[in-house]
Amino acid sequence: MAGKENLLQTDVPFAPFSGYQLRLASNTMMHELGEILRQHSLTVVEATVLLFVARNEGCLQRLLGGKLNIASANLTPMLSKLEKRQFIRREPIDGRSKGLFLTEPGNELASNVWKDMVVFEKALLERIPASLRGAFMEALTYLSK
Amino acid sequence: MAGKENLLQTDVPFAPFSGYQLRLASNTMMHELGEILRQHSLTVVEATVLLFVARNEGCLQRLLGGKLNIASANLTPMLSKLEKRQFIRREPIDGRSKGLFLTEPGNELASNVWKDMVVFEKALLERIPASLRGAFMEALTYLSK
DNA sequence: TATTGTTATACTCTATAACTATA
DNA sequence: TATAGTTATAGAGTATAACAATA
Numbered sequence: 001m002a003g004k005e006n007l008l009q010t011d012v013p014f015a016p017f018s019g020y021q022l023r024l025a026s027n028t029m030m031h032e033l034g035e036i037l038r039q040h041s042l043t044v045v046e047a048t049v050l051l052f053v054a055r056n057e058g059c060l061q062r063l064l065g066g067k068l069n070i071a072s073a074n075l076t077p078m079l080s081k082l083e084k085r086q087f088i089r090r091e092p093i094d095g096r097s098k099g100l101f102l103t104e105p106g107n108e109l110a111s112n113v114w115k116d117m118v119v120f121e122k123a124l125l126e127r128i129p130a131s132l133r134g135a136f137m138e139a140l141t142y143l144s145k
Numbered sequence: 146m147a148g149k150e151n152l153l154q155t156d157v158p159f160a161p162f163s164g165y166q167l168r169l170a171s172n173t174m175m176h177e178l179g180e181i182l183r184q185h186s187l188t189v190v191e192a193t194v195l196l197f198v199a200r201n202e203g204c205l206q207r208l209l210g211g212k213l214n215i216a217s218a219n220l221t222p223m224l225s226k227l228e229k230r231q232f233i234r235r236e237p238i239d240g241r242s243k244g245l246f247l248t249e250p251g252n253e254l255a256s257n258v259w260k261d262m263v264v265f266e267k268a269l270l271e272r273i274p275a276s277l278r279g280a281f282m283e284a285l286t287y288l289s290k
Numbered sequence: 291t292a293t294t295g296t297t298a299t300a301c302t303c304t305a306t307a308a309c310t311a312t313a
Numbered sequence: 314t315a316t317a318g319t320t321a322t323a324g325a326g327t328a329t330a331a332c333a334a335t336a
Contacts, residue, residue, distance in 0.1 A: 012212055013200045013259070014193065017266045018282050019174050025288035026171030029164050043302075048159065055158045062317060067157055074304065076319055096312040096317045114158070121162045128284045135280030137163050139273045143170035188325070207294065219327065221296055241294045241335045 022143075029124060036116050040109060045070065046078060047113050050102070053088060054110040058099040061090075082106075167288075174269060181261050185254060190215065191223060192258050195247070198233060199255040203244040206235075227251075 014020045030044060037047045045068075052064055065075050079100070082088045087106035090098040102110060125133055159165045175189060182192045190213075197209055210220045224245070227233045232251035235243040247255060270278055 011197070011201050011204075013196050014262060014266075017262070018285065019178065019262075019266055019269050021282065021285040021289065022167070022171050022174055025285050026167050028288060028290045029167055033164065045303075051158050052156070056156050059156075060317075071305065072318060073306080073320080094313075094317095096310090098318075117159060117162070117164075121159075121164055124164050124288070127287045129287070132280040132284040135277040136284035137166065139277040139281035140163065140166040140170050142272045142274070143173060143269070144166065145173045190326075205294080215326095216328070217295060218297080218329080239294095239336075241333095243295075 033117075033120055036120060037113065040113060040116075042109075042113065046082060047117070049075075049078065049082065050087060050106065050110045051114060051117075053100045053102055054107065054114075057101055058091075060093065060097050060099060064100060178262075178265055181265060182258065185258060185261075187254075187258065191227060192262070194220075194223065194227065195232060195251065195255045196259060196262075198245045198247055199252065199259075202246055203236075205238065205242050205244060209245060 012020075034044055037044055040047070042050070048068055049064065049070075052068060053059065056063065061072065061075055061079065064070070065072050070078075079088065079090065083090060086103050087109055089101045089103055091101060093099050128136055157165075179189055182189055185192070187195070193213055194209065194215075197213060198204065201208065206217065206220055206224065209215070210217050215223075224233065224235065228235060231248050232254055234246045234248055236246060238244045273281055
């Protein structure tokens with residue numbers, strides 16, 4: 001409890017709630033990651049799509065959408081944009097399915113994005129005292145659906 | 146590490162990252178809280194505004210916006226909506242400042258919202274093994290700006 | 291001149307419904 | 314008939330710039 005007790009006496013009544021702190025932490029993190037990825041002219045979601053395709057060459061859009069929780073209606077224009085920028089290719093598998101592949105520039109970009117994310121993750125964790133990190137990461141896994 | 150190790154071998158390469166898990170947890174939580182508050186026809190942000198005003202009767206809009214990180218340009222239409230629904234009043238303090246107050250129905254609503262949030266927070270924490278809760282909550286405080 | 295609040299606008303992310311063409 | 318992908322649209326949340334009125 002190192003000097004954070006003042007959260008309990010605040011004009012923000014829900015400040016002590018873990019739900020509120022969780023949202024603040026996530027928003028801060030997403031904003032910072034967004035700034036980093038903006039250097040590649042990518043949104044966070046676009047970056048995750050690139051990394052997923054890099055790990056799952058040839059996968060169908062619906063697998064991508066399912067694993068990353070992106071509705072297909074939102075995936076279509078995003079993939080079109082990435083295809084127009086020559087980072088991915090959509091190859092017909094059969095008449096209605098399409099496999100996703102990275103182009104060479106897409107692979108290069110995904111590699112750089114991955115490096116940035118690894119650095120970011122390391123820095124994020126290092127803000128937390130080492131003695132709390134393990135419990136923090138394990139606790140998080142109980143909160144996702 | 147109770148049975149979550151499989152996160153490390155996944156087709157989602159960033160699944161082990163705390164940043165990703167943080168976002169998943171926050172999104173899940175916000176969605177669930179949103180469902181609860183929808184029963185009061187309130188968004189999460191509107192609910193936090195009501196609770197802030199309840200705790201800070203007479204406060205200026207700029208204090209509210211500053212503490213809850215809501216840009217004044219976005220606060221104005223939201224407060225107009227809450228005023229139209231008769232939950233708050235805006236009283237002129239001087240020619241350019243306005244104090245925020247809850248109406249009687251607004252007070253009633255804020256009270257019910259608060260009860261719901263307390264219940265929700267309790268249930269949220271209880272998803273996490275008791276031995277991890279303290280470290281989790283403390284760790285979160287290091288991640289907000 | 292700086293501050294409080296407003297208006298207008300736009301962009302990201304997400305959500306839903308209707309549609310096509312295929313299996 | 315169910316599935317993969319598309320199109321159109323709408324809402325919530327957030328961001329910026331220009332503005333009026335006042336301190």
